[in-house]
Amino acid sequence: MPMMCGGTSEAKEATPEIQAICDEMKPHAEEKAGQKYDVFTAKQYTSQVVAGTNFFIKVHVGGDDHIHMRVFQSLPHAGLKKELHSIQTAKAHQDPISYF
Template sequence: MQTFIFVAVALSVACLVESRNYGLAGGLGRTKNATPQTQRLVNSVRDEIIGQLPLGYDREQPLQLTAVSYRDQVVAGVNYFIKVETGFNRYIHVRIYKDLRGDASVTSVQLEKTLYDPIEYF
């Protein structure tokens, strides 16, 4: 019986350690630096992102959309939560859903973010 309890506790601790390294299924993964694939994803939905920005958002500058970092969430497809620089140290967070067929769409955009704001579920 003591051996069973020891094994159960050891497995529980191992699972806890693994979940901290990789995140829970359905939970947000750790923050990672943007990759060329992340930038391609942002580029593929550029018009949708711009469509969710308030009128005049890019009035003072040419609008760039540069992926900086991201977190992902595996669901029936993947949700990408991406920090995007829009130019002159202005940042937004963009949530993009990519379905199992590979089709991507913008789910939500958060404005007035900084480089140091953590990427959280929204």
């Protein structure tokens, strides 16, 4: 099913490309959360096409703990730059990824 511009996609299992985004954003997420993570594994994600792409990523951070990250990636003409927009902490594996 094609993704509608402005809407978020269905949740999908994380890919190596999504894990690479997480690896790049880890120091920024740690700074926003005020803590260090020994584990930082992407589990699922949704995406939203805007003037670029928003990625909403569920990340396992150890034990039963997860965070949700919102990462914006600009369009190719703007250099495909990535920026950690926001995070949600104290999430569980079963918590659905939603727009934030």
